[in-house]
Amino acid sequence: MYKERIAFQGTLRQLLEKVERGEMIPKLQASHAPPCKFWTAFMVINGIRHTVPIIHGPTGCTYSVASAYKMGSCEYRGVPLEPTTCTSLGEANVIYGGERELLEAIREADVKYHPDLIVVLSSCCSGIIGDDVETIAREAKDTVKARVLAIRSEGFGGDFRSGYEDAFSAIMDLMDPPEKKMEDTINILGARVGPTYTEWAEDLDEIRRLVDAMGVKINAIIAGGCTLEQIRRAREVELNASWCYDWGQKIGQLMEERYGIPYSRTGQPYGLRATEEWIMGVAGPLGLERRAEELIRKETGQVMDEVQYLRQFFGGKTAIVEVTEYPGPIRALSLASMAEEFGAHPVVVNIHPYTIKERMPSIKFLLEQGQNPEVILTKGLFSLGTFRSSHETEEELKAIVAEYNDAIYLGNPRRYPDVPMVNLTTSTGYPHYGYQGIRNIATLAESAMRNSTRPRSKLFQQVLYG
Amino acid sequence: MTDMAEAIDLKIAAAERCHDPYLRCAFYGAAQTAMGVSGSCVLAHSPQGCYQLVEIAFGWQSEDYTQTEILCTKLCEDEIVYGGETALARTIIEAKSLKVPAMFVLSACGPEIVGDNISSVCEELSMKVDFKIIPIECAGFRGSQYDGVDIALDTMLKRLAVDDKQKIPDSVCLIAPHANANPTWMADLAWVKGTLAKLGANVVATLTHRTTLSEFENVASAEKSIVLSHDAGQKAADHLYREFGVEQLCRGIPLPIGLTNASRWLIELGKALDVAGVAEGMVAEGERMVVEQCRRKGFDLFSLSRLSTAIVADATVGIPIVRLAVEDLEMVPTLVSLRSSGKAAEELLGNELRDLRLNPSVVYHTDLYQVRKSLAEMRPKTVFGSNIERHAAEGLDGIDYVFQLINPIQRFRMIDREYFGYTGILNLFESIQNDFWDRYRSKRRRYEARW
Numbered sequence: 055m056y057k058e059r060i061a062f063q064g065t066l067r068q069l070l071e072k073v074e075r076g077e078m079i080p081k082l083q084a085s086h087a088p089p090c091k092f093w094t095a096f097m098v099i100n101g102i103r104h105t106v107p108i109i110h111g112p113t114g115c116t117y118s119v120a121s122a123y124k125m126g127s128c129e130y131r132g133v134p135l136e137p138t139t140c141t142s143l144g145e146a147n148v149i150y151g152g153e154r155e156l157l158e159a160i161r162e163a164d165v166k167y168h169p170d171l172i173v174v175l176s177s178c179c180s181g182i183i184g185d186d187v188e189t190i191a192r193e194a195k196d197t198v199k200a201r202v203l204a205i206r207s208e209g210f211g212g213d214f215r216s217g218y219e220d221a222f223s224a225i226m227d228l229m230d231p232p233e234k235k236m237e238d239t240i241n242i243l244g245a246r247v248g249p250t251y252t253e254w255a256e257d258l259d260e261i262r263r264l265v266d267a268m269g270v271k272i273n274a275i276i277a278g279g280c281t282l283e284q285i286r287r288a289r290e291v292e293l294n295a296s297w298c299y300d301w302g303q304k305i306g307q308l309m310e311e312r313y314g315i316p317y318s319r320t321g322q323p324y325g326l327r328a329t330e331e332w333i334m335g336v337a338g339p340l341g342l343e344r345r346a347e348e349l350i351r352k353e354t355g356q357v358m359d360e361v362q363y364l365r366q367f368f369g370g371k372t373a374i375v376e377v378t379e380y381p382g383p384i385r386a387l388s389l390a391s392m393a394e395e396f397g398a399h400p401v402v403v404n405i406h407p408y409t410i411k412e413r414m415p416s417i418k419f420l421l422e423q424g425q426n427p428e429v430i431l432t433k434g435l436f437s438l439g440t441f442r443s444s445h446e447t448e449e450e451l452k453a454i455v456a457e458y459n460d461a462i463y464l465g466n467p468r469r470y471p472d473v474p475m476v477n478l479t480t481s482t483g484y485p486h487y488g489y490q491g492i493r494n495i496a497t498l499a500e501s502a503m504r505n506s507t508r509p510r511s512k513l514f515q516q517v518l519y520g
Numbered sequence: 521m522t523d524m525a526e527a528i529d530l531k532i533a534a535a536e537r538c539h540d541p542y543l544r545c546a547f548y549g550a551a552q553t554a555m556g557v558s559g560s561c562v563l564a565h566s567p568q569g570c571y572q573l574v575e576i577a578f579g580w581q582s583e584d585y586t587q588t589e590i591l592c593t594k595l596c597e598d599e600i601v602y603g604g605e606t607a608l609a610r611t612i613i614e615a616k617s618l619k620v621p622a623m624f625v626l627s628a629c630g631p632e633i634v635g636d637n638i639s640s641v642c643e644e645l646s647m648k649v650d651f652k653i654i655p656i657e658c659a660g661f662r663g664s665q666y667d668g669v670d671i672a673l674d675t676m677l678k679r680l681a682v683d684d685k686q687k688i689p690d691s692v693c694l695i696a697p698h699a700n701a702n703p704t705w706m707a708d709l710a711w712v713k714g715t716l717a718k719l720g721a722n723v724v725a726t727l728t729h730r731t732t733l734s735e736f737e738n739v740a741s742a743e744k745s746i747v748l749s750h751d752a753g754q755k756a757a758d759h760l761y762r763e764f765g766v767e768q769l770c771r772g773i774p775l776p777i778g779l780t781n782a783s784r785w786l787i788e789l790g791k792a793l794d795v796a797g798v799a800e801g802m803v804a805e806g807e808r809m810v811v812e813q814c815r816r817k818g819f820d821l822f823s824l825s826r827l828s829t830a831i832v833a834d835a836t837v838g839i840p841i842v843r844l845a846v847e848d849l850e851m852v853p854t855l856v857s858l859r860s861s862g863k864a865a866e867e868l869l870g871n872e873l874r875d876l877r878l879n880p881s882v883v884y885h886t887d888l889y890q891v892r893k894s895l896a897e898m899r900p901k902t903v904f905g906s907n908i909e910r911h912a913a914e915g916l917d918g919i920d921y922v923f924q925l926i927n928p929i930q931r932f933r934m935i936d937r938e939y940f941g942y943t944g945i946l947n948l949f950e951s952i953q954n955d956f957w958d959r960y961r962s963k964r965r966r967y968e969a970r971w
Contacts, residue, residue, distance in 0.1 A: 084591040084611045090569025108538060112629065112660035114545025118573055121928065128911045129930065135911035137540045137889065148633055148661050159537035166538065166889060178567060178630040179661055182600060209567035210600050210630050438617055440585045520586040 056453045062431040066387070066402070067421055069429050070414075073407045078431075080411035083438050090209035092177055094217030097123055097246040098225070099173045099205075100138075101277030102285070106169040106200070109140040110156050110187055111177025115209075116140035131255060133279065137167055143179045151183055156190050164198035170282040171228070174204040181208030201228060201282060215412045218246065222305035225276065225285060226312070232290040238340055239271040240293045243309075243317075244301030245278025260488040261297050261323070264333055264353075268345045276305065289313050293339045297332070297487065298322045300384045300416035319419065322385065323487045324495075325392030326354065326361055332488075353489040360496035361396075367499045369397035372458040374473075375427075376403040376451065376465040383409045387420055389464050389478065390427045392495075398462070400427045403454060404435045404447060430454060445519040462502070468518055470510040474502040540888035542859040542908070544573065545660030547628050549668020549752070551577035552698050553676070554624035554656065556728025557736075561589040561620040561651070565608050565638055566628030568594040570660075574626070581698060581729060582706055582936075589618050595630055604631050605641050612645050612653065622652040622733055624672075632659035652733065654679050666860050669699050669752035673727055677759055680736035685764075690793060692716055693725045693742035693766060696753025701834035701859070701906075703927040707938035708775075712748060715786070715941065718802060719793050727756060740764040744792065750775065750835035750865045772864070774872060775836060776940045777948070778844030779807060806942030813946055821849055821953055824902065830855035832891050832905040833926045835865040837939060839872060841904055841925075844948070846876050853880045854900050861885035888912060895919060921959055923952045 062069060062078065072078045082088070089097075092109075096119040099107050109116045120138035127133035141159045143152050156174065163172055172194075176187045191204035205224045207217055222243075242261070258278065265272060273291050274284035294309055295318040296302025306317030318335035321328055330350050337346030354361070373393035377386040383405035390400035410417055432454070434446030448469060455461045455471040463469065467477040476498050478486065485491045547566070551574045554562045564574050571592035578590060591614075593599070593607045608625065615623060627638045642653040656675045658668050673696070697709040706729055713723055724742045725735035745766045747753040760766035769792045776785035783803045790799020813819075829851045831838050835858050845851040856869065861884035869882065881898065883890055892912045895903065899918035903909050906926040913919045924930055925939070925948060937947040 082594075084563075084593065084614060085589060087568035087571035087592045087594055089572055090567045093569050093572065112545040113539070113541040113543055113664065114548050114573055114660040115569070116539075117541050117544045118548075118576065120540075121576075122572075125907065125911070125928065129907075134914060135908070139538045139540045139889075141537060142539045142541065143661050144663070145661055148629075155537050162536060162538040178600075178628070179633065182630060182633045209569040210595050210597055212596075213568075438591075438614060440589060 056457055059432050059434065059450045059453060060430060061433045061436065062429065064429060065426050066417070066429050067426050069405075069407070069431070070410060070417055070421070073410045078407040080407040082406065082408045083436060085438050085440055088214045089217075090214065091212040091217035091220070092175060092207040092209045093119055093122075094214045094246070095175055095205050095207035095221040096217075098218055098221035098277050099175070100124060100127065101246050101279055102171060102173075102225075103279060103281045104136065104169050105171040105173055105282075106137050106139055106163045106167050107173050107175055108156070108159050108163055109138070109175045109177060110143065110152065110159075110180040110185060111140055111175075112143050112179060113140060115177050131279070136169075137163075139163060141180075143177070148179060148183055151185055152180060153185050153190055156180075156185065156187065157194055160191070160194040160202060161198055164200050169200045172198065172200045172202045173224075174202070175207045176205070177207070178209045181206065181211060203227065213412060218301075219304040222276075223308060226305065226308060228282065228285045229288045229313075230286045232287075232313075234290060235292060236271070236273060236287070236290045237292065238269060238342065239273050239291045240265070240295050240336060240340075241273050241288050241291050242275040242278070242296060242302075243294050243305050244296040244298065244303070245275050256483060256485040257297065257487040257491070260485040260490045261332075263490075264329075264349065264488055265336065267349050268333070268337055268342055270336060270340065270342065289315065291315065293318060293336065295320075295332075295336050298384060298388075299419055300413055303415055303419075321391065321420065321423065321425075322388040324388045324491065325364075325395050326357075326492065327395045328388065328391060329488050329492075357489050357492045357496075360492050363496050364396045364492070364499060367396070367496075367503060368393055368462070370460065371398045372461045373398035373400045374403055374451070374455055374458075374461050374463045374465075374471070375400055376463070376469060377405075383413060384416055384420075385480075387417075387425055387427065391425050393464060394427070401454075402427050402429045403451060404431055405429065406435060407431075448519055470515070474499075474506040476502045536887075538889075542887065544576075544665045546658050546662040546664065546668030546671055547626060547660040548573045548577060549665035549670075549699075550626050550656050550658035550672035551668070552580050552665070553669050553672035553728050554626065554654075555581040555583055555588065556698060556726075557622060557624070557731050557733065559587050559621050561591060561615055561618055561623045563608075563611060563615065563623055563625045564590070564592040564628065565604065565625055565631050565636065566592060566595060567630055568592055570628040589615075589620060591615060600630055600634055603634060604636050605638075608636065608638060608641050609645060612642070612649060615651075616649050620651050622654060623649075625653060625655045627655070627657050627659060629659045629661050632657060632661075652680075664860065666699055666752040666862075669696055669749075670755045673753065673756040674759065676727070676736055677739065677756060677763075680733065681739045681764070682737045683740055683764065685738055685741035687743050688722060688724055688741045689743065690720055691722045691724045691742045691744070692769070693727065693739050693745045693760060694723060695727050695745055695747045695756050695760075696749040696751075697726060697729050699749035699752035699834075700836045701927045702837055702925075702937075702939045703929050704933050704936035704938075707936035708940040708944070709748065710936070711938045711941045711944065712746070715789070715802070719789060719795050719798055721793055727753075740766070742766050744769050746770055746789075748775065748836075750839055750868060751860045751862065754862070754864055772868065774840035774843065774868060777837065777840035777944060778848050779810070779945065780843055780847055781840045782806065782941055782945070810942050810945050814949070819949060819953070821949060821956065823956070824952075825850040826852060827901040828852050828854045828898075829902040829904060830857065830895060830898065830900040830909075832857045832859075832886070832903060832909050834859050835862065835869070837926055838904075839865065839869050841948075842869070842872055842878070843876060844945070845904065846878065848945070849952075851902070853878060854898050855881050855883070855894050857883040857886040857891050857894060859886060921956055923955045925951055 320335040432450035
């Protein structure tokens, strides 16, 4: 059964090569769809305070992103409710165009809401009928008080990743030429809404705590609740950083190329080594190595018991890593790196070739950094059928785990292979990053070990897999 | 008494260009409707973002992910430039492996503007697959989600209803139960079905919730129909009357929310089904039960008496709740702000306000800006609304309570709770009373405990 169900087994580098050669088709099946470019561009814009997005499109796109991200921010990220507007394009606009309505909407939004920033986002409708949102935004900007920005974000115009990247790129147009350098000050790049869906606000709190402890100031978290004023001054910082190389990569790289601001390229700070790398990645360019070393020494000393436990937990084991919750490869690879640091042999399961293609620059970066774990893809990963009921991959995972005598599982609690299962869901409320994260992960590992012989809840099993 | 009809301030949101909408688009409404067909597969012929709307519709119909499939053609620039019919055909063929009874193909804005002919693709492939394929042209720009419900019902009835059915005595077809902003509207539907059973009627089709294809095929056998929404479904009822002589019941009266509305609706139904006595008995028993429960369970909403209130809702819940607020809770509506606007709903609300001798400000087809502005100007003490108004009312001194009754609400509901009927009244009271007391719960401690 095991071999029959394996679609790929090799290293990350080998998988990447196969994707590049077109031997593994990097396309998701029809039953699996991430958000479109419009949704992700909106996510970025939603992370800037006192901004009025004007979606040049029908109401469906608008209410949906407002409901998902704006209301989500109100509920879980301490953000007050602000508008999410649209031009409500109808059939007449599809025939005759909607540029005039858009221009009027921009002026109306300025009067109604008094925002700092108005961002026009195009939709499929306005994109196909040829409404020129960029020209209209330029035309409008002299007649309104707010800054006006336009993003070509038609849903068909690119995959989810292009929405983030185009929005980040557009944000750079808001950055003023620097008047001075802000000493020991950084921007954190790559946030949307708040942080992202693969991290929780508490992860960002831990990053902020470590940065503060080095005496480093944060100008802006772009775009995790930053202001227009912070964006305008973003070029005055000494360094850009991100909690994850992947998320900040595009804007970090562009700011480096255009403005010469260095970008700290580090992975997600899971475990001791990655956290140290992250801290030194910020401290090095700022000349704060001694403060950073002191911080690392102090913080490491405080988590030595947990580190010892994690070494014992992982040592000599095979760590099966699967991130099913939001099936991105970067988090899985970061967790694999942490498992390796603590002495395990990591095997990353089911990172879709599609996500390898979408995150190609980051995957290559991780390979350059020496991360090249074993990867297994199963046939169930490519089957047609809802992602939420992935019973095939559940069975396949169990078969993979059974091949090892000493496996432990790191991932989402929707899975329950017959080995210690470390519940690394991101829906937590406590950080996995940094030193606080080490404490929390050690607690989770201990619980996994102590309860490894307990059976899966019959209820959970039936709800998830029928 | 002055002529209240003259005094009613019926405003429709001005022709503004910049909207902060409460409603999704026609594509979503059609997806909600298609998702109500059991075991179906819904294929979004669209870019991948529209798939998210179908996913939300999936949740709205409380579908089971082990039974219902959602697919998407994920159209990109190539398909917009050269057409997406090939991608659609390929995806339909791929779906053969899913073994579904029917597939609904929904076209979004992009493919409709570029002229993809989904009907012809579906027809061409119908011989190559062993499931029915029903194309629905429901691009988002065709209107609101309620327009989408009507578009989908129209297509489904035209394609699936069979005209050679014998009428079944005392049979009823229920229309648009899902166009109702009670977050667990399916309980309202269950209450209606239970009530009809007690009145000796037989529901032959529900359009749509857990609906089988045979229900559509048999819909012409219904003698009567009931529209369970003031926002959508009237066109389907008219179609059924025109094509199959299905007579609509309870037309022009508010849905059964609150004591008077429940009574009026039941009595009307009883008369139409020739069981007036049974209906009267149900009213008497229901009212007795509500009063007893209120006595026994610590009902304590007397404090709301004569407090001003805003009602921000869909027409389906919003119109009947006006009477509940006035008659059952002795409150004073000063604003009625409805998310949709239809001629029948406007007439119905107008009649209700005249009958209740009320003169609130009324806004149809409202948006969030209008609501925030109205709340800021009028500062009602209470709001019957949703989680959106809970946030929108932040910082507006004087608005003390926002009762979350309308979708979206902040609370997780595992059990479906009806608003219709007598248990529905208690469900509403329970939500209102919980929100009422939450206002008073201590948000901070005055000193630290010593242990």
